[in-house]
Amino acid sequence: MPVSPAVPVSPPPAPALIHWMEGGEAHSARWRSERGAAPPKRVVLADDSMSADTAYRLACEGTGLLWRGDFQNARMLVQALARRVDKPARPKRDKRVKAQKAGEAVQAVEAGAPAEAPAPIFPQAFHLHRQAQAQRARVLGMVLVPFDADYGIPLRRAPDAKKACAEAWGPARDGAGPSVASLRELMGFISAHEWRRKGVPIPALGEDGPHNRIHPHYGVFSPVRGEYIDLVAQAPVPEGMADLLGFDIGTGTGVLAAVLALRSGVQRVVATDQDPRALACARDNLKRLGFPQVEVREADLFPEGRAHIIVCNPPWLPARAGSPVEHAVYDEDSRMLLGFLKGLAAHLEPEGEGWLILSDLAEHLGLRTRAWLMQAIDAAGLKVIDRLDAQPQHPKASDASDALHAARAAEVTSLWRLGAKQA
Structure with a gap:
């Protein structure tokens, strides 16, 4: 031979x-x-x-x-x-010109003319x-x-x-x-x-104490913005079904898998990621928190099978990451977002729901439109059941010196409850 x-x-x-x-x-x-x-x-x-x-x-x-x-x-x-x-660079314009324009603006407002709208944020x-x-x-x-x-x-x-x-x-x-x-x-x-040593307190996991903290590893996005976690803790669970199975797509630290496992009726959760650091981090956190009903698997988006609730919190901005750490923030060509939408219907149990967590910051920055998102949802054979909104409370939302303050101040984080269209 x-x-x-x-x-x-x-x-x-x-x-x-x-x-x-x-x-x-x-x-x-x-x-x-x-x-x-x-x-x-x-x-x-x-x-x-x-x-x-x-x-x-x-x-x-x-x-x-x-x-x-x-x-x-x-x-x-x-x-x-x-x-x-x-x-800051020295202003190049003459101060007298600025003062003149400011005076003209005041006179216009006093005369009843509408004030100038804030300059929009463009890509x-x-x-x-x-x-x-x-x-x-x-x-x-x-x-x-x-x-x-x-x-x-x-x-x-x-x-x-x-x-x-x-x-x-x-x-x-x-x-x-x-x-x-x-x-x-x-x-x-x-x-x-x-x-990692101190951990991040997560109120949705219980009262203050050692069992409500997530310990992010280096290179894994820290759950410091609590509004999206609260949305998963508050969204209504599909009714009329028992022994619910949940998927957490792109689990990161494992925080959403843990919150989902605490929801009434959810018996088991499968959390996926393809980043070795995230997989190790999620396993470490879920073991420390005491969630044996959550299984962490390596996968690009979905595991095999179907679930009653499928949660996904993709990176919110469609842009190229400049470093490995930035992959939690930037989703080039909306790859993860579109991958989740396109595969969701095939992995949902009948009457199951996909919970897409997404900020509209990209819309305020002009990086995508709401119409684009709705078209992507429709093209994937999905329908919108409901949407839950939350106003971010992070410091940059109120920092007027931030270059993107206008967009951050208007930002809303949403949990889109999606279902498969009936054939």
Whole structure:
């Protein structure tokens, strides 16, 4: 019997390296970036003697600043860079012209003319905002810190961030050698570690205590916006059916699967995701909370079979994610939203319901229309049974300095109760 030739296995790609000169010698180390940024092509050494203005000029040019000074001073430098990035540009228009126009507007209102409506938000404003945020991240990400093989930070007054780094990068491996990463990214690891350690209280899971907290892992969207969770806790469960089975599509931390499992009549829930971090996070949370009736499965959208209630909270904005972490916010070409709608009818039990959780922020930004959404629902063979609305209470909704404030202030989060059309 002939033996099939062995299929060659491609070796894993070599890790990216960052290079710099120090003490007249060439040095290199592994480059780490969770957002997929390339290592700076030019790197200079920096310490407490470097001024913020010099650091800002170099960072804007794309030069990496490998820190050799006090760790806490490096943090202060990043804050100084942020102030320079965020400093508003000087107005170019003459103040007298502005004053004249303001006076004309007041006179018009006093004469009975309608006041000018607020300027609408268009996609261009959203994309310009994202570009500005990306440029900000690039500049602030140029302050770099070194790591030993065990994730220790060989700088004065550096914190012990080994656990935070292991949660983001995986366990430290023997022989891995030193590495370099952005200080800003490290601070994100530390912040995520604190969220994971303390947990996020979820009132829908019960009164305050250790059994109503969700502990988000790094890279998994934290359920800090409670309005969409409350909608799942309040939506009416389909009547006339017993031993209900629920699906939670794209479970993330597992919070909606847990809330769904608490609803009257729901006996079992299958929660799905395809992100390994989300799967590990959901399993950890559901085990800690004591929900053996919730099974977490790896799947792209739906598991096999049909359910009486199918919940989905897709990313709300149809745009391309700039980093792995942003996939919880941006749904390029509305892939997940359309995938859920197109597959929903085939996975619903008779008289079952799909609960689509969606913000209308994309509509206010001009990224999609309500008519587009209604057409997508109809084309998928679905009908709208009802819609429950909630006003977001997050800080950005009331922050007038935010570039997208007009859209955020008008935002409404909805739970769309969808059913399959009768054949």
